[in-house]
Amino acid sequence: MIDVKHSLILVAVMAAIMAFLRFSPFIAFPEGRKRPKVVTYLGSVLPYAVIGMLVVYCFKGVSVFSYPWGIPELLASLLVLGLHVWRRNTLISVFSGVAFYMVLVQLVFK
Amino acid sequence: MTKRTLKRAFKDSLPILAGYLALGMGFGVMLQSKGYSFWWAILMSCTMFAGSGQYAGVDFLASGASILTTAVMTFIINARHFFYGFSLLDKYKGAGILKPYMIFGLTDETYSIVCSAKLEDGINPKKYYFFLTALNHCYWITGCTLGAVLGEFLPFDSKGIDFAMTALFIVIMVEQWMSTKEHLPALLGVATTVVCLIIFGADMFIIPSMVLIATELLLFRKKLDKTSKADESGVGGND
Numbered sequence: 001m002i003d004v005k006h007s008l009i010l011v012a013v014m015a016a017i018m019a020f021l022r023f024s025p026f027i028a029f030p031e032g033r034k035r036p037k038v039v040t041y042l043g044s045v046l047p048y049a050v051i052g053m054l055v056v057y058c059f060k061g062v063s064v065f066s067y068p069w070g071i072p073e074l075l076a077s078l079l080v081l082g083l084h085v086w087r088r089n090t091l092i093s094v095f096s097g098v099a100f101y102m103v104l105v106q107l108v109f110k
Numbered sequence: 111m112t113k114r115t116l117k118r119a120f121k122d123s124l125p126i127l128a129g130y131l132a133l134g135m136g137f138g139v140m141l142q143s144k145g146y147s148f149w150w151a152i153l154m155s156c157t158m159f160a161g162s163g164q165y166a167g168v169d170f171l172a173s174g175a176s177i178l179t180t181a182v183m184t185f186i187i188n189a190r191h192f193f194y195g196f197s198l199l200d201k202y203k204g205a206g207i208l209k210p211y212m213i214f215g216l217t218d219e220t221y222s223i224v225c226s227a228k229l230e231d232g233i234n235p236k237k238y239y240f241f242l243t244a245l246n247h248c249y250w251i252t253g254c255t256l257g258a259v260l261g262e263f264l265p266f267d268s269k270g271i272d273f274a275m276t277a278l279f280i281v282i283m284v285e286q287w288m289s290t291k292e293h294l295p296a297l298l299g300v301a302t303t304v305v306c307l308i309i310f311g312a313d314m315f316i317i318p319s320m321v322l323i324a325t326e327l328l329l330f331r332k333k334l335d336k337t338s339k340a341d342e343s344g345v346g347g348n349d
Contacts, residue, residue, distance in 0.1 A: 025195025052299025
C-alpha cells in the first residue's frame with residue numbers, strides 16, 4: 001500500500017532542498033574570500049527582521065474572525081511579553097506561557 | 111571548558127526541548143496515521159530536520175505527489191532558511207569539521223538562539239553552536255519517533271504545547287529589542303510579514319515577505335548602517 005521506492009525518492013528530494021537552502025549562503029560566500037559590504041550589512045540587520053517575521057509566522061494559523069478569535073494566543077503572548085520584560089528569564093517566560101496557553105485551549109476555550 | 115559549554119548549550123536548549131518533543135510527536139502521529147512506520151519518522155527527522163517541511167512532507171508522501179511538486183513546495187515552505195546563513199557567515203567561520211553539520215541542522219529555533227546568545231568567557235562559541243544544534247536534533251528525532259510509535263495513544267493531552275516555539279520567538283524578540291536602540295529592522299520584519307500574510311494568505315506569504323524585507327533593509331541601508339556602527343563604538347544615537 002505504501003510505494004516505498006517513490007516515498008524514499010520524495011524524502012531524498014525534500015532533504016536535498018532543505019540542505020540547498022541552508023548551505024547556499026555559505027557556498028556563495030566562502031570563508032577567507034572577500035564578500036560585498038552589502039552582504040555583511042544584510043547579515044547584521046536580518047536577525048532583527050527575521051525574528052519579527054518568525055513571530056508573525058507562528059500566528060499564521062490563527063483566525064481572528066472565528067471562535068476563539070485568537071484570544072488564547074493574544075493572552076498567552078501578552079503574558080510571555082510581560083513576564084520577560086519583568087524577569088528577563090527565558091525559561092520562566094516560555095514555560096509559564098505554554099502552561100497558560102494549554103489551560104486556555106484545553107479548559108477555557110474548548 | 112567543554113563541559114561548561116555543553117551545560118550552557120543544554121540550558122539554552124530547554125525551551126526547544128519542550129517545543130520539539132511536542133511538534134515532533136505531532137508529526138509522528140500524523141505520519142503513522144497514513145500507514146508509515148516509525149522508521150520513516152527516524153529517516154525524515156534525521157535527514158530533513160524541518161518542522162513545517164516535514165508536516166507538509168507527510169501530505170506529499172501520502173498522496174504520492176510528483177517529484178517536481180514536492181521539490182517546489184518544499185522550497186516555498188522553507189525558503190526562510192535561505193536568510194539564516196547570511197547572519198552566521200562570521201559566527202560559523204572557522205568551525206572546521208563541525209561546520210557542515212551546524213549548517214545542515216540550522217533550524218528556526220537554533221538560528222534564533224545563535225543570533226541572540228551572549229556567551230561569557232570560558233565558553234567556546236563554535237562548540238556551543240555545535241552542541242546546541244546536536245541537542246536540538248536529538249530532541250527532534252526523539253519527538254518524531256515517539257509520536258510515530260505511540261500513535262494516537264499519547265499518554266496525555268499535549269494540545270497547545272507547541273506554543274513553546276511562539277513563546278521562544280517572542281522572548282528572543284524582547285531580548286533583541288532591549289539590546290539595541292534601532293528598532294526599524296524588527297518593526298519592518300513584523301509589519302511586512304503581517305501585510306503579506308493578509309494579502310497572500312497563510313500558504314504563500316513567506317517568499318513575498320522575504321523579498322520585501324530584504325528590499326526595505328537595502329533601501330534603509332544608509333540610515334541603518336550608520337546606527338550599527340554607532341552602536342559598536344558605544345556612541346549613542348540622538349534619534
